[in-house]
Amino acid sequence: MIVRNLDEIIGSEREVHAENGNWVSRRFVLDDDKAGFSFHETIIKAGTETHIWYKNHVEAVYCVAGDGEIEDLKTGKVHPIKDGTLYLLDDHDEHLLRGGKEDMRLICTFNPPVTGREHHDEDGAYAPHPRAAEYKAVREG
Numbered sequence: 001m002i003v004r005n006l007d008e009i010i011g012s013e014r015e016v017h018a019e020n021g022n023w024v025s026r027r028f029v030l031d032d033d034k035a036g037f038s039f040h041e042t043i044i045k046a047g048t049e050t051h052i053w054y055k056n057h058v059e060a061v062y063c064v065a066g067d068g069e070i071e072d073l074k075t076g077k078v079h080p081i082k083d084g085t086l087y088l089l090d091d092h093d094e095h096l097l098r099g100g101k102e103d104m105r106l107i108c109t110f111n112p113p114v115t116g117r118e119h120h121d122e123d124g125a126y127a128p129h130p131r132a133a134e135y136k137a138v139r140e141g
């Protein structure tokens with residue numbers, strides 16, 4: 001069993017700040033924990049907009065506090081986000097994520113797991129997992 005507390009992640013290398021200050025993410029579970037997914041808490045700062053496009057990952061995001069919205073760039077549809085909203089990026093959906101009046105507190109999981117060494121590229125993507133093909137085969141049965 002692994003037990004971690006937010007207090008020990010804040011200020012460690014598991015806490016990652018966006019270069020532009022739009023978000024901060026605490027990575028509770030990473031690839032080397034060998035869970036098959038990674039698990040993050042991401043704070044999206046109020047009033048910010050971030051372009052994200054996870055071309056190599058599936059991600060589920062659940063909001064537990066604050067407010068904001070997600071714009072699906074394929075359809076143009078804007079979905080409000082508040083405590084209790086979940087979105088699943090099951091089709092590598094390119095999107096804009098906006099913080100609202102308050103900072104938004106999001107719980108996120110990735111498949112394949114984030115290793116912790118990725119950086120968002122200019123498209124808002126992360127590099128593929130070293131065994132991305134195996135994960136894809138499992139997802140697609």
Ligand code: 9YT
Pocket residue numbers: 016025026027040042052059061097106108
């Ligand atoms: C909201 C969202 O997509 N969070 C992803 C995780 C975060 N950007 C990180 O840990 O790098």
